[in-house]
Amino acid sequence: MTTYFADVIVPLPLPKLFTYRIPLGMEHEARPLMRVVVPFGRKKLYAGLIAKVHSTPPAAYQAKYIEQVLDETPIINEVNFKLWKWISEYYMCPMGSVMNVALPSGFKISSETKITRHPELDEIKSSINDKEYLILEALESQTHLSLDEISDVLQQKTILPTVNAMINKKLLITGEDMKLRFKPKMVPYVRLTKAYRSEQKLNEILNALSVAPKQMEALMHYLKISGWHTQNKVEVRKQILNEVLQKSKSAIKALVDKQVFEIYEREEGRLNPFVIDTELKLKLTEQQNTAIGKIIDFWSEHKPVLLHGVTSSGKTEVYIELIKACIKEGKQALFLVPEIALTTQLVNRLKAHFGEQMGVYHSRFNDNERVETWNAIIGVNKYSKFKLIVGARSSLFLPFDNLGLIIVDEEQENSFKQFDPEPRYHARDLAIVAASISKANIVMGTATPSYESYDNALKEKYGLVEMKQRFGDREMPKIEISDLKKAHAHKAMHGSFSPELYQEIKQALERKEQIILFRNRRGFAPRAQCTTCGWTTDCKNCDISLTFHKFRKEMVCHYCGFHVPFPKSCGQCGSATVNLQGQGTEKIEEEISELFPHARVARMDLETTRQKHSYQKLISDFEDRQIDILVGTQMLSKGLDFDNVSLVGIISADSILHYPDFRAYERAYSLMEQVAGRAGRKNKKGRVIIQSFDSDNPILKKVQQHDYTGVFQEQLKHREQFYYPPYSRLIQITLKHKDPQFLRIAAQHFGKYLKPTFKENMLGPEAPTIARIRNWYIEHLLLKIPANQTNKSIKRLIREAIDHFKSQKEFNGVRIILDVDPQ
Ligand SMILES: [Zn+2]
Ligand SMILES: [Zn+2]
Missing domain, CATH: 1.10.10 (Arc Repressor Mutant, subunit A)
Incomplete structure (x- = not known):
């Protein structure tokens, strides 16, 4: 009788798989890609995943027995597993780490759980x-x-x-x-009953209500708030309708009694699924139709497509049409977004079209919800099969069995990259691999493509489809640069605002239009400094100055959370001359409220959106025009679409431009173009004012002309000259230790192993700008490797270098972190 063995992935960062013996009688149950309980280490049990079943006993050790099989069917499929293996090889990380990131933690019980x-x-x-x-x-x-x-x-x-x-x-x-863990709070909503969802019935009841003006008013307000006659319908909370109606609240009840309205409950804060079951038809523009045609043509050549469309060009409708076609063919679609929590508007729009066929998946959901979605993809139990998943990067790991389409929205976004823990994968790149493995179509859309993607498009590795007109009659916003040097010299500043920006804000408020002010620093002031001796309040754990948060009345480290009260006197010379310097979102909010005391001002940054529903509330308050001026960080740039914003102010372009990274200008252009894109209303040109001390900076001129390709071509010359992506690929090796001198020696030693091979294509080892975080000192090595090879031999060499380094006992305490394609 044959004895069977299974190679099992244990959810730990181990370099190899472990082989276990399948007990007699378990051969039929223990099959690949199912979970099994295995012992590992001393007395510990883990739920591992069978990678392979075979009959070869391990040579080096006595195989332990599998204790139990947990699944009746595989929990991932062959496509998933191929992707896991690709990640493990490409990102140089153990399968156990891939498994840890890929499976929801509900699947990963162990004896420590x-x-x-x-x-x-x-x-x-x-x-x-x-x-x-x-x-x-x-x-x-x-x-x-x-x-x-x-x-x-x-x-x-x-x-x-x-x-x-x-x-x-x-x-x-x-x-x-x-x-x-929380008991979900249920909130009452109002909607039309099924009977009244047709135009005809609606008109009938509106006529009939002419004798009941309050009920008429209630119904009219409902239609307006819900966006009934638009493509962006939303659900209406009873409370909101009550607030609008004020004294005639009873009208809602009267309409419920007449069975025109019905009240239903929905969990507070879950991404609101849209339930009105009308067949939504899209009216596509000529530009959108042409784009769809081109995309399909490129797909027939099996090419990934880059959809380069200016802000507000109507990319979402293109996506919706492509998803509909995909579902019609009986296939599943995956819509990847950089940060799902920041895409309420998009999710609502998609729900309007795909309703119950659509699921949402991301790591902020709790485990039960994630396992439910997982099951709904496979179609087990009571769950109907999802046809569309909208999700953050982790949804690439879902067990689709018939994936036909992947959409990557805002493909240039940094948050597609996983930083910690490993695997440090980039979801856009992974999406391309996943599409190729599952023979699915893929389209990546953005107003400002990453240079890697745009280069691939120009080299015809990707199909390039462009949309250069804004949707409807919108024009591109008019961008002006405001010279802060001049304004300061003339003492013309109003706090942090140049005279131009101040005037524009004032006029926009008078016209009852809304305003967005962008500042990429949160907190009140980025640092406190003694004007007598130059001392600054720095973090005790990190090499960075503390940010003052006025609301918390504290100086806070944004890297480790360390905080101290604001110093009354200088820690070095004792003078009472410690001043706050610079301005963050908190200060902008305070200044603008003082300058325009009648304006309703709100702030959107990490602090004000920490709570589960606060982000959604801010967005809906701004949409409902309860807020005149919204001050915020990068969060504001992400795929938001407001009808009434006529002015966008970028408080400091300098802090965006001057960043020590070869991608600084690529990012700066992208960020400013995205933020600027929030300006502009139907039939009216939006205005953008960018404040800078460096107003002649050529990038600012290009932003002003919306000249993406101009910046791209110029930056690419630098990239070629210094051999940076897309001309090369990068691997960053980070070494960490608590003793800076020892780390220096260790890093030098490590570098020596690689230097003869890489020569001038190895940068470092050197300490980064922030050389210490949480008391760990940091040294970086950057390797540039040819872009168009599989680079297996190079990765083998790096692996050897790490093994060689770790074999020396003295370096045991040094942490090594590998990042392939660092961002
Ligand atoms: Zn001092
Ligand atoms: Zn710190």
């Missing part, structure tokens, strides 16, 4: 078995149990199958969810 009662479990149902009862009973007296404790409760060793089954039955949740 803490288990809690499911928050929605009210009473213990009779259908549970004895073991389940014992565990739930134990959780009456304790809030959570470790697996070891559960093992004691059940007086048996093998408990993971029981726990796993209980998680599936929604009796338990894993500990990672504890911070997200």
